[in-house]
Amino acid sequence: ATPTALLVGTGRAAQLGVVVKGPEVLESTRRVDTIVLDKTGTVTTGRPSLVTVHTGSGVPVDDVLWLVGAVEAASEHPVAGCIAAAATKQLGELPPVHEFRTVAGSGVQGVVEGCAVVAGKLDLLTGFRTPASLLRAKQQAEEAGCTAVVAGWDGIVRAVLVVADTVKPTSAAVVRQLRVLGLRPVLLTGDNEAVACSIARDVGIRDVVAGVSPEGKVAVIEKLRARGAVVAMVGDGVNDAAALATADLGLSMGTGTDVAMEAGDLTLVRGDLLAAVDAIQLSRRTLATIK
Ligand code: ADP
Ligand code: MG
Numbered sequence: 001a002t003p004t005a006l007l008v009g010t011g012r013a014a015q016l017g018v019v020v021k022g023p024e025v026l027e028s029t030r031r032v033d034t035i036v037l038d039k040t041g042t043v044t045t046g047r048p049s050l051v052t053v054h055t056g057s058g059v060p061v062d063d064v065l066w067l068v069g070a071v072e073a074a075s076e077h078p079v080a081g082c083i084a085a086a087a088t089k090q091l092g093e094l095p096p097v098h099e100f101r102t103v104a105g106s107g108v109q110g111v112v113e114g115c116a117v118v119a120g121k122l123d124l125l126t127g128f129r130t131p132a133s134l135l136r137a138k139q140q141a142e143e144a145g146c147t148a149v150v151a152g153w154d155g156i157v158r159a160v161l162v163v164a165d166t167v168k169p170t171s172a173a174v175v176r177q178l179r180v181l182g183l184r185p186v187l188l189t190g191d192n193e194a195v196a197c198s199i200a201r202d203v204g205i206r207d208v209v210a211g212v213s214p215e216g217k218v219a220v221i222e223k224l225r226a227r228g229a230v231v232a233m234v235g236d237g238v239n240d241a242a243a244l245a246t247a248d249l250g251l252s253m254g255t256g257t258d259v260a261m262e263a264g265d266l267t268l269v270r271g272d273l274l275a276a277v278d279a280i281q282l283s284r285r286t287l288a289t290i291k
Helices: 003-015 025-031 039-043 061-072 078-091 132-143 171-180 193-203 214-226 238-246 258-263 274-289
Strands: 018-020 034-038 049-055 098-103 107-112 115-120 147-153 156-164 184-188 207-209 231-235 249-253 266-268
Touching: 003 018, 003 025, 003 274, 018 274, 025 249, 025 274, 034 039, 034 214, 034 238, 039 078, 039 184, 039 193, 039 231, 049 061, 049 078, 049 132, 061 078, 061 107, 061 115, 061 147, 061 156, 078 147, 078 156, 132 147, 132 156, 132 193, 171 184, 171 193, 171 274, 184 193, 184 214, 193 207, 214 231, 214 238, 231 238, 238 249, 238 258, 249 258, 266 274
Parallel strands: 034 184, 034 231, 184 207, 231 249, 249 266
Antiparallel strands: 018 266, 049 156, 098 107, 107 115, 115 147, 147 156
């Protein structure tokens, strides 16, 4: 393709709400045959809400909200945001957190009022004693497509906070259109299998890879590429940045984190996946007319 045509394509893309890092990006956009979609914040709104809090061994819900809310307030994850917001709404200003640490794609930990709190995926609380009732609550929430944030301190799992995210209104239509364009959609998430499969069913995706760490996301992209696929990755989070850089084409959500936007080749300004379909169609049209 001529540089002029690519530049025209770049301008058109901008009108569609897609910022292209360089004109040559449209070439790789055209060749893509597999599109890997991150779940949280990409296929779903990423603006989840806290639905309910299950507690064990007689711990009051307010105590859980006080401690877990304080730790989550220091995290940038969308799941964390809704827990901190619910806690603040219920209890007012939350106490400070010390020794805060975030484990990407897994959860958080920190010390609040002398209490070492851990919250996130169950794997993050290895060695903790888990009451059977909380294990059941976790499973039920996940089968329903919700994310279960497991929280504990002093070696005991104290609560399961059920967080519900919603599928974006355009996601199912996007998946259909991607198929029409001949692309294979894959759902990729750090969240667990039950949640991932429930969301995948809602939007019509058959290929699901769940429970993967940020490095795991990179490995999935590498494996697909090794099999000869030309892979686009769409993501919004810090945890997606490496995968976005590894893919043949990285698409970042304009509503996501700066790190993801820096790693991507294309930015979907409004955070709407429909713009990804537009970009693929545009690259095919632009580059077809000038051959
Ligand atoms: P996704 O790949 O769907 O965007 P992430 O990789 O960011 O999800 O996170 C995977 C899972 O780790 C989340 O679904 C959640 O269960 C857990 N998690 C991540 N960060 C946090 C946090 N700050 N607080 C609680 N749980 C978290
Ligand atoms: Mg995400």
